[in-house]
Amino acid sequence: MLGEMLDGYTRSLLIFAGINAIAAYSFYAPYKTGQVSLGQAGFMAVGAYASAVLTHKFGIPFAAAVVFGGILSGVIGVVVGFPALRIKGIYLLLLTLGFSEIISVIALSWDYIGGAQGFRGIPFNQYTLDYVVGIIVVLILLFARIERSSLGRAMDSIHQDETAAEVMGIDVVRIKLFAFGLGAVIAGVAGALYAHQATYIDSSTFNIMVSVEILMFVVVGGGSTYWGPVFGAAVLNAIPEVLRSLRDWLEIVPVAWTNFYPMNRIYDSLHDFLDFENAKRLIAFGLILILMMIFRPDGLLTRDSLHRLRFWHRKARHA
C-alpha cells in the first residue's frame, strides 16, 4: 500500500528509521518515570527471536507473531522490572545492560534459534512500512493521551521526586512497573518488525551500541515531551541521507570547473567528506551527542519550546 509509492531504497530507509523511532518510544516509556534503561536492545532481541520462531518454524501469520513478540517481551520486562524497582541510577543502568548481554549470550548458545550461525530465512514482510507508520501513530496518540492523564502526571512526579510522589499517595511501584513493562512491549514489537525486514538476525544484531543509539534518539529529540523520540529518530536518521544527497548534487558541477589544481583538490575532499560510511556517520553522531549535552542537554524539543511554537502559531493566526 504505502510502500508501493516508493522505490526499494527509500522504503527500507523509512522502515529502519521508523523501527528506530518505535524503539525510541520503548526507552521513553520507562524514562518518563525516571528509569534509564541500557537494555532496550535486549527486549528487541526477545521480540525479534520470538516472532521469527513463530513465523519461520510454525508458519503463524506476521501480525500475530509481532503481537506475540511484544507480549513475551513485556512479560520478561515485568520480570526484570520487578527487581529493578529496588535500584536506580547507575545500578539500574548496569542491571539493564547485564540483562541485555545475557539475552545475547543465550541467543549465541541456543542452537534452536540459530546459535552462533544466526537465525536465517525469516519470512520477509512486504507491508512492514504500513505497520511501522501505523504503530508510530498509535504510539504518539497513546503517549499524548498519557501525558494529559493523571497517569502521565503521576509518572512525571515520580521522575521528579520518587519519595514526594509516594507521600502524595501515588502507587509508585505499580506505575514504574507498568512503564517498564510498556517499554519492553514496544521494544519487542520493534524487534519483531526488524526481524521480518532484515530477514536475518544473530546474537550481535542487538548489542549494547543499539541500546545506546536508542537512548541517543530520545536524548537528542528531547525526553520531556512525547514528540521527542520520533523527532530525534527522524533527525539522526536523516542526517547521513541529507549529506549523501548533497554529494549527488555535487555531480552536477561541470568537470571543466574542477579539473585544474586547487579546485580538483577541493572537489575531491568535499566529495570524500560527504561520503558517509558507517565509521564517519558514527563519529558525527558522537560529536553531536557531546555538543548536545554541552549546549542543549534537554534535547532539541522541550515542553517549553513546543509551548512557544504553539503560542507563536496562535499569534500568527490572530494577526
Added chain:
Amino acid sequence: MIYQQLINGLMLGASYSLVAIGYTLIFGVLNLLYFAHGEVFMIGAFVGLYLVTLGGANIYVALLGAMIACAVLGVIAVYVSVRPVSKDRPLAPLISTIGLTIVIQNLAIYIFGGQQVAFPDTIKEQLYHIGPVTISSVQIFILAVAIALMVLLWLFIERTKMGRAIRATAENHETAALLGVDVNRVVLVTFIIGSGIAGVAGVLDGIKNSGISPYMGLGAAVKGLIVMLLGGLGNVFGAMVAGLLLGMIEILSSAYIGTTERDFFSFAILILILLYKPTGLFGTRTTEER
C-alpha cells in the same frame, strides 16, 4: 590442571583489574559512569603497537608511551566531555562520555581499519616449569607489570597528599571542597592516572592475546564495569581483588563448563551483585544513592 587454570585466570584478571581501577577511581571522584574508559584501553594498545612496529621501540618504551598517550587522552576527555557539561542533570555527563566513546572507537576504525591487527612478539617466549604449573616469560612479565602498577597506585593513594585528596573527594565532594581540596584538580589527576593505567593494560592485553582491534574497548569496558561493581563502587583495593577473582571465575567456568557460558557467568554475577549486594564484596567508598 587446576593450578594451571588459576594462573591463567590470574593473567586474565590482572588486565580486568587494571581497567577497573580507572573506572572505580573516576567513579569515586565524579559519581560518573565513564563510558569511554574501554576505548582509552584500546587506544593504549594501538599506541603500543605502533611504537613497536613503526618506532622500533622496546616493550618498556611502548608501555611508557601508551601510558603517556592515554593520560593525554584522559585530559582531553575531561575538557571535552566532563567539564563543559552541566552537573545538575544526572544523565548529561553519562551521555557526553558515551558520545566520546563512539567518537574514539570510530576514529580508531577509520584510522586503523576495522580488522584485528597482530601484535608483534616483543618478549622472548620462554617456558618455566614450576611443579605442575607451566608459566611463560610473557605471563611473568604481564603479571609483574600489573602487580607493580597496583602497588605503586596503592602507595600513591594511601601515602601521598594527592592520594588523600582523591580519597576525600570520593567520600564527599562538597565536604572535600569546603576543606580546601581543589576538586577540579583532583578530577584531572584521577583521569590522568586512571587513563594511564588503562593504556598500560591495553598494551599488556595486546602482548597476551597477540592481536588487537578497535572493537576490543567495548568488551573491556563492560568487564571493567562488572569488576568495579564486584569490588564496590569507588573502592580501589576492591577493584584489584575483584578483577583477579572475575578472571579466575571466567577461566574456571570456561575450562569446566564451556566457553560460550563464560560471559553468561560474568553477567549473572553482575545481576546478582546488583540485586543482593549492591555495595560489592568489599564495600563502596562513595555516597551514590541506590
